[in-house]
Amino acid sequence: MTKSLKVAIAEGLPPQTLFKLRSIKRALMGQPPPERPQVAASAPAAEPEPTPAPAPVAETATELPEPRTRQTEALERLDAHKISAPYLFFDVDDVLILPAKEIARTLTLSVMYINSADVKGDIAEFGTMGGFTARTLANAMVFDPRYQPNQPLRKLRLFDSFEGLPEITAQVDLESQHVKSGTWSKGGCRILSAAELRTMVEAIIPPSRVQIYEGWFADTVKLLPDDTRLALIHFDGDLYSSTMDALVPCFERGFISKGAVICFDDWNCNEADPEAGERKAWADLVSRFNIVASHSGDYSIQGTKFIIHSYRGMKPRS
Numbered sequence: 001m002t003k004s005l006k007v008a009i010a011e012g013l014p015p016q017t018l019f020k021l022r023s024i025k026r027a028l029m030g031q032p033p034p035e036r037p038q039v040a041a042s043a044p045a046a047e048p049e050p051t052p053a054p055a056p057v058a059e060t061a062t063e064l065p066e067p068r069t070r071q072t073e074a075l076e077r078l079d080a081h082k083i084s085a086p087y088l089f090f091d092v093d094d095v096l097i098l099p100a101k102e103i104a105r106t107l108t109l110s111v112m113y114i115n116s117a118d119v120k121g122d123i124a125e126f127g128t129m130g131g132f133t134a135r136t137l138a139n140a141m142v143f144d145p146r147y148q149p150n151q152p153l154r155k156l157r158l159f160d161s162f163e164g165l166p167e168i169t170a171q172v173d174l175e176s177q178h179v180k181s182g183t184w185s186k187g188g189c190r191i192l193s194a195a196e197l198r199t200m201v202e203a204i205i206p207p208s209r210v211q212i213y214e215g216w217f218a219d220t221v222k223l224l225p226d227d228t229r230l231a232l233i234h235f236d237g238d239l240y241s242s243t244m245d246a247l248v249p250c251f252e253r254g255f256i257s258k259g260a261v262i263c264f265d266d267w268n269c270n271e272a273d274p275e276a277g278e279r280k281a282w283a284d285l286v287s288r289f290n291i292v293a294s295h296s297g298d299y300s301i302q303g304t305k306f307i308i309h310s311y312r313g314m315k316p317r318s
């Protein structure tokens with residue numbers, strides 16, 4: 001390497017590196033250290049030149065069509081009725097299927113609870129529509145023959161008009177947000193016939209364990225025999241009037257057992273307004289029957305559940 005090349009390389013090195021190399025060389029040769037470079041070791045690096053901000057694009061200038069995204073496909077499929085509900089677009093493990101999973105989880109755990117606590121009675125569902133929750137309850141009941149070997153097996157009592165929601169006449173409902181917005185209206189929420197529901201549920205538990213009550217709650221709940229006991233009620237009938245139609249007779253006739261669970265699917269509908277829907281119905285039931293209950297937690301998007309300890313007219317455990 002020629003001297004000029006060595007100098008050229010040395011001059012190309014950062015001052016600190018050059019200082020270190022020279023220090024090592026001088027130490028090896030027994031010479032005093034070289035002079036420190038003028039630039040302080042801790043000197044901050046020069047500020048980089050600011051990058052000029054991109055010129056703002058006028059919103060009116062973006063007249064190009066939006067690119068196709070997953071949203072485009074989702075909306076096309078929904079609009080073409082290729083899927084009946086948005087969550088069916090997603091994979092099973094997708095986060096948006098959580099509402100359904102959460103409901104299934106709550107109902108299944110509630111069935112496990114009444115078995116482990118040996119709460120007396122059957123399971124009733126008010127509002128069956130597409131059979132999702134009825135099927136879930138039936139599935140959760142398949143091991144009852146092992147858990148309840150010494151008593152009559154619980155029945156699954158399923159109530160629905162199979163005509164959708166009733167005519168809405170109660171003032172509480174007429175003033176509620178879901179009714180005013182048209183989310184709930186007469187005939188809404190109609191999917192399965194009673195026969196279709198029966199086929200679905202009786203493929204899971206035997207026909208002797210399934211009772212389907214077709215008609216308005218106010219009429220069909222009367223068909224329950226006096227010695228009926230209910231350990232779990234899944235109430236999914238949306239309206240204030242429907243809640244009262246179904247549950248007043250159940251409390252009045254002492255059907256609901258000590259320790260029973262009542263799940264309300266639509267608790268937080270109507271902006272969670274305490275003067276509407278299931279919230280208002282529950283408040284009225286509590287004061288009318290002196291119900292003592294524990295709030296045992298919200299679930300999914302709108303649901304909540306209670307465990308019943310006592311109420312006026314509750315029959316003793318038999």
Ligand SMILES: C[S@@+](CC[C@H](N)C(=O)[O-])C[C@H]1O[C@@H](n2cnc3c(N)ncnc32)[C@H](O)[C@@H]1O
Nearest residue numbers: 127128129130131132133161164216217237242
């Ligand atoms: C939200 S849907 C139930 C959804 C159902 N649990 C499921 O998993 O698909 C409400 C159901 O309650 C029924 N319903 C509401 N009020 C009723 C009443 N007063 N008498 C009978 N059925 C009623 C409707 O027919 C409808 O099927």
